[in-house]
Every structure is written in C-alpha cells, then in structure tokens.
Amino acid sequence: MAVLKRRKGVKELVASMWLRRVREELRRREWKVAWVVENAVEMWTLFEVLTEEERKGALPKNIRVCENSLPMMSSSNDIVVLFAGGNHRLPDDRELMEYRAVIVVGPPNLMVLLERRNLLPPDIFRARKLVLTCDEDDIREVLTACGVPEDVALLAAYMMRDRLTYTDLYALVRRVKHLTGRSNDESAVLRGVLDVLHELVEETLINSGAQGTLKLVRWYMVRPRRFWGFRKIAGRLLEHIVRSLTDYLWDRSTVEPPNGVFFFGPPGNGKSTLMMNLAIEIARRCPRLLVFELDILMARSKLFGETEAKTQMAFDLIDRFKPCIVLMDEVESQLLVRRREQLHECVIAQINCFLRWRSNSKDVFIMMTSNEPELVDRAAIRSKRVDCAVLVPYPDFATRRDIVAKEAERLGLVFKQPSATLDEAVRLSTGMSCSDIVRCLENVACAIKDKRSRPVDDLLLEEFRRCALSGLDLLARANELRQLLQVLPRAELKDYVRDVMAELEAEAKRRIGGRSSPKGNPWSGSGPTGRRIGGHSDQHYVV
Known part of the structure; x- marks a missing residue:
C-alpha cells in the first residue's frame, strides 16, 4: 500500500505487476522460453522502466533486461527479458539453452516482421505465445x-x-x-x-490488421435512431432479450438468455435501426459490453488463404474482447448459400464453426439482419446458433399513425384538422414501408415552400394518394410476408404478422370495390387520370 501513496511510482508498479505475472505463467506452464505479446509503442516504456530499475538494483539479481540481442556477460541462472522490435534475429535453440529462462517481449506482428526481413525465428517462439491481460x-x-x-x-x-x-x-x-x-x-x-x-x-x-473487417462502435456516443411504432416487437425484445441478457451478465439470474437474434423482413422497415437501438440499450445497462460491427466481405482477398486468415483474426479478437455484441447487417451478402458467388464455401464453413463454438458461451451475442433470408446459409441461422428470429413486417395501423404524427411534428407540419387528416393519411399509407412514409412527409415539407396558398392537409393527402396509385400491390405484399413466414416458421410474434397481413388484404379488397385481385398488379399506372389501371377502370379502385 505504500506504493499507492506515491503518484510517481505508478510506472514502477505496472512493471512489477508485469514481471510477477510473467514469472508465474512460466512457472505454471513449465516453459523455459516464451513470447509475450505487448503494445508495440508502450512496450518500450516498459523497457525503460525495467532498465532503470535494474540499474538501481530494485530487480532480482538474476533478471537481465536487454534489447534485440542477448547480454554478453551472463550465467546459466539468469532470466533474460529480451525486447525485440523485429530488426534483429532472435536467438536459436543452442543459445536459449544457456539460460534459466528467456522472455521475448514483442508486438503482435513480430513474427511477420521477422519473416519479411528474412530473419526467421525458431519455431519455439510461435508455439509459446503469451497474451497477458490484466485482472x-x-x-x-x-x-x-x-x-x-x-x-x-x-x-x-x-x-x-x-x-x-x-x-x-x-x-x-x-x-x-x-x-x-x-x-x-x-x-x-x-x-x-x-x-x-x-x-x-x-x-x-x-x-x-482487422480494422476493416471488425469495427468498434462507441455506443455511449451514438444517439439512438428515430424508431417509432412496432410496440409489440419492441416490448417482446425488451422482455425476452434485454432483461434476460443483462440479468445474466450481472449474475442476477442463472437462466441462460438467447445467444442471438435474427431480424428479417421487407426492406425499409427499420431492421438495422432496431438492431442498433437494441445493442445500445443492452450496452447501457451493462457497460462492460463492447459493440462490434462485423463485415466479412471486407476480408476478401485475391491471395490464397488471405480471406480465411483475416476472418480468423477477427474471430480471435472477438474472443479476446468478450463479452461483446457483434452486429452483422445485410447478412445475406456475408453468409450466402454455399456454392454461390460472394464468398468461398470454406469461409462460410469457418463462420459456422465459429457460431458453433460461440453457441456454448453466452459472452458473445450476435445480431443479424437480412432482407432475403432464403439466401442465407441454413446452418448459420438455425436454433442454438441464433435462438431468436423476428420478422419485421410492414407497419400496422398504430405504427403508421405514430410515424406520421412524430415525423410531422419533427418537420413542423401543422394541420387544420389533425385527427381527420391523420386517419386518412394512415389509411392511404397501408402497405407502404416506414422509409416510404417518411419520404412522403419530407416531400410535403419541401412542397410547402412553393405552394404556400394550399393547405398542408391537401398537400399531405395528395402525396399519399399519388404513392398509393403508383404501383402499390397490397396483396403481393401480404403474400411476401406469408412466404417469409414459411422460410423461418420458428419466427416469433407470428400472430402479429398475420394481423398485418389481414389488414393489407382487407384494404386491398376495399380499394378494388370488393373484387378479387386479378393476376399481375391491378394498381400499376400513373394515378387517377381516368385511364384504365391494370386492366380495370379506376372506378373500381377507390382511394
């Protein structure tokens, strides 16, 4: 405790901790030679501190600190701490046997530097590699x-x-x-x-070298993105994933949480936003978690074996910095069905092996999103690798109302008849994605500057009618959701998705005057101009 009172002794304190830990590891593993991986810059600070302590006589007498080469005057009982920067050849086996122990301190890419400079080290250093982390x-x-x-x-x-x-x-x-x-x-x-x-x-x-493949997200600096509606999905995720995972990480519960979640569904409905907001919420409740974005496509290389090596390096870093959250957006581009383009099937098999190893540990939580889940390799998204699958459908009535109300408030749109205008806009936006609804409101906000004489209510309803008449096939979108449910039958909240499908089909029947939809798109055309739309006159299409 005397060391704690001296601010100037912090560097010496760290050096003594390091030396004690290294000697304990060598004694426990019964090694005579070891390569200790340290920070490429700060290792020389450690060298200066140990050299100064050796000069003062504060180190044990048999500890010898040297740089790039072995000491000239030494005995067989000495423990040599050799700091190597990759510019000199490491000692061979015959020289190593002359000492009690040899500890080589070098950066993570020490062996790569030696090989590039034709200073090939003995294989013993590769096998006896130590990464000492602080407790x-x-x-x-x-x-x-x-x-x-x-x-x-x-x-x-x-x-x-x-x-x-x-x-x-x-x-x-x-x-x-x-x-x-x-x-x-x-x-x-x-x-x-x-x-x-x-x-x-x-x-x-x-x-x-894994910066492109693995990206760190500073979650405490990222503001949660705007995400309204989908209250059933958000409530289910909050109860089933956030609470169970945080309780498990804080040792408040022994019930194991899901080891991953897979968001899939039509594009433009907030899957990526929901994934990022969920990761930020979990990290705020458990600050020890790190959040990474993994993109295997950034590891692709034309050199043989380079892609597999970069991918494995990213997995090793994930294993080192666990517990963590790993985000994989547009996963169909990274885990495409085997024997197709994009990635070699060996890389996909390597990713599946990582997922299988990680499924036994709850320290790595994976989140994935996909617009086309049928293209994703089946082994990567099966149960016990990604336990929770959530289909994010087109927004329902309550979600669309929240989006229109909140975005109109953000854009400064003031309606003369708020309730009636909102109800009509929400009805006209049936079958539209969340991004399409936001785009319509932004178009109205831009049009207000040029058409100040017209009321905002008329501009808003005109914009939604134009989008509803520009090729929006509600029955096709309902069938799309039905097919997505068949791709992953284990998806959660299936009743909620079926309610959205029923809402789309009811609105489709209402718009065509109770008739069944013909083959093709019955609403393709330029809008309400009196012309026939998709084989039917627009008197049957009531918007």
Missing part, C-alpha cells in the same frame, strides 16, 4: 494510484478486466492522469475512461 484487482490498484475515485476505479476495472495488456496500462495511466487533472466530476472521469478503453481496443484492431 480486475491490478487495474483498480493502478487507477487508484492515479487519483481516480474508488467507485469509478471499481467500475472501470470491471469493464476493462481481461481486455488490456500490462503495457496498455501505461497508455491508460497517461490519459487518466490528464482526465483527473481537468475535472473532478466522476461522470466525466468515467466517460473519459470509456474513451480510453475504446481507443486502446481500436489501436489493437489497427495493429492486427
């Missing part, structure tokens, strides 16, 4: 030594445990000291600690 007690002790309040240090240590290497602590110490010097507000310090954590994770992604 919760070490991080809390270092943060307390930097002047961070005890409760903030406790929460920050909980979020960062098993994710930072010991050399990452030097970057953490430098930035946290800057934060505590600027502000005494605990919330500001905690937000700054979150910034530091995400910066260190991003640096790891950049150094590993």
Whole structure:
C-alpha cells in the first residue's frame, strides 16, 4: 500500500505487476522460453522502466533486461527479458539453452516482421505465445494510484478486466492522469475512461490488421435512431432479450438468455435501426459490453488463404474482447448459400464453426439482419446458433399513425384538422414501408415552400394518394410476408404478422370495390387520370 501513496511510482508498479505475472505463467506452464505479446509503442516504456530499475538494483539479481540481442556477460541462472522490435534475429535453440529462462517481449506482428526481413525465428517462439491481460484487482490498484475515485476505479476495472495488456496500462495511466487533472466530476472521469478503453481496443484492431473487417462502435456516443411504432416487437425484445441478457451478465439470474437474434423482413422497415437501438440499450445497462460491427466481405482477398486468415483474426479478437455484441447487417451478402458467388464455401464453413463454438458461451451475442433470408446459409441461422428470429413486417395501423404524427411534428407540419387528416393519411399509407412514409412527409415539407396558398392537409393527402396509385400491390405484399413466414416458421410474434397481413388484404379488397385481385398488379399506372389501371377502370379502385 505504500506504493499507492506515491503518484510517481505508478510506472514502477505496472512493471512489477508485469514481471510477477510473467514469472508465474512460466512457472505454471513449465516453459523455459516464451513470447509475450505487448503494445508495440508502450512496450518500450516498459523497457525503460525495467532498465532503470535494474540499474538501481530494485530487480532480482538474476533478471537481465536487454534489447534485440542477448547480454554478453551472463550465467546459466539468469532470466533474460529480451525486447525485440523485429530488426534483429532472435536467438536459436543452442543459445536459449544457456539460460534459466528467456522472455521475448514483442508486438503482435513480430513474427511477420521477422519473416519479411528474412530473419526467421525458431519455431519455439510461435508455439509459446503469451497474451497477458490484466485482472480486475491490478487495474483498480493502478487507477487508484492515479487519483481516480474508488467507485469509478471499481467500475472501470470491471469493464476493462481481461481486455488490456500490462503495457496498455501505461497508455491508460497517461490519459487518466490528464482526465483527473481537468475535472473532478466522476461522470466525466468515467466517460473519459470509456474513451480510453475504446481507443486502446481500436489501436489493437489497427495493429492486427482487422480494422476493416471488425469495427468498434462507441455506443455511449451514438444517439439512438428515430424508431417509432412496432410496440409489440419492441416490448417482446425488451422482455425476452434485454432483461434476460443483462440479468445474466450481472449474475442476477442463472437462466441462460438467447445467444442471438435474427431480424428479417421487407426492406425499409427499420431492421438495422432496431438492431442498433437494441445493442445500445443492452450496452447501457451493462457497460462492460463492447459493440462490434462485423463485415466479412471486407476480408476478401485475391491471395490464397488471405480471406480465411483475416476472418480468423477477427474471430480471435472477438474472443479476446468478450463479452461483446457483434452486429452483422445485410447478412445475406456475408453468409450466402454455399456454392454461390460472394464468398468461398470454406469461409462460410469457418463462420459456422465459429457460431458453433460461440453457441456454448453466452459472452458473445450476435445480431443479424437480412432482407432475403432464403439466401442465407441454413446452418448459420438455425436454433442454438441464433435462438431468436423476428420478422419485421410492414407497419400496422398504430405504427403508421405514430410515424406520421412524430415525423410531422419533427418537420413542423401543422394541420387544420389533425385527427381527420391523420386517419386518412394512415389509411392511404397501408402497405407502404416506414422509409416510404417518411419520404412522403419530407416531400410535403419541401412542397410547402412553393405552394404556400394550399393547405398542408391537401398537400399531405395528395402525396399519399399519388404513392398509393403508383404501383402499390397490397396483396403481393401480404403474400411476401406469408412466404417469409414459411422460410423461418420458428419466427416469433407470428400472430402479429398475420394481423398485418389481414389488414393489407382487407384494404386491398376495399380499394378494388370488393373484387378479387386479378393476376399481375391491378394498381400499376400513373394515378387517377381516368385511364384504365391494370386492366380495370379506376372506378373500381377507390382511394
């Protein structure tokens, strides 16, 4: 505890923690040689601290610290700590046997640098690779030594445990000291600690070369996107996924939550928005979670085996930074049915192996979206790999009313007869996607500037009538939802989707005057101009 009272001794504290942990791992594994992976920049800070401690005689007598080459004067009882930057050849097996232990400290791409410079190391270093991450007690002790309040240090240590290497602590110490010097507000310090954590994770992604394939989302800086309606779906997700997952992660429940959710349905109805808002809500309730966006297509390469290597690197990083949430948008482009284009079937098999391994652990929660689920590989979205499947249909009456009311308020549209105008607009928008409804309202907001003499109510209803008459086939959209239910029969809230289908079919029959829809699109045409539309006169199509 005496070290904690000296602010100047934080670097030495981290160095002593690192050295103790390395010796414990070598003793436990019974290794004589090891390659310890550390931060490519901060490892030299560790080298300077250990060199200074060796000069002062603070290290054990048999610890020898050197750079790029072995020491000249040494004995067989020495433990050599060799810092390698990739510019010199590592010692061979004969030289290694002369010492009690040899610890090589290098960046994650040390072996790649040596191979590019024709300095091929012994294979023993590849097999004995160590990535030492800090436990919760070490991080809390270092943060307390930097002047961070005890409760903030406790929460920050909980979020960062098993994710930072010991050399990452030097970057953490430098930035946290800057934060505590600027502000005494605990919330500001905690937000700054979150910034530091995400910066260190991003640096790891950049150094590993997986930045394009795996992208970190700073959820605490992302505002939830506008998403109204679909109250049954939102309520089901809140109860079945958010609460069960957060209770499990906080050890408040032993009931295992679903290990993933798959959103599918017609485009333009908010699947991606719903996925992102759900991830932000879970991360806010459990700040230890990291949120990643995974795009396998960014790992494609013309070189043989390069795609598989980048994909595996992304999976290794996910395993290192768990617990986390992984988002996969437009998954049909990444997990296409095998023996088709886009990705080789070996990569798809590799992804399925990852999903099978992850299905036994609840530390990685995967969310997927797809517009065409029939193109997605069946093995990737089956039960026990993605437990929850949600069909996001076209908006129902309540959802459309929420969207029209909220978007009209946001755009500053004021109606003379709000209730009647909203009801008629909601009826005319039956079968339209959420994005189409928002686009109609934005068109009205733009038209107000040119047509100030006309009431807003008339402009709004005219715009919705034009969209309803421009090729909107309600029966075809109802059949589309029916086919999507057949693709994944285990989808949840099927009764809600069937209600939407019934609403579409009832409105279709009302619009054609009670007649059944002929083959083709009965409403294709340019609008109510007195011409025949789809083989029928527009007197049968009542809008």
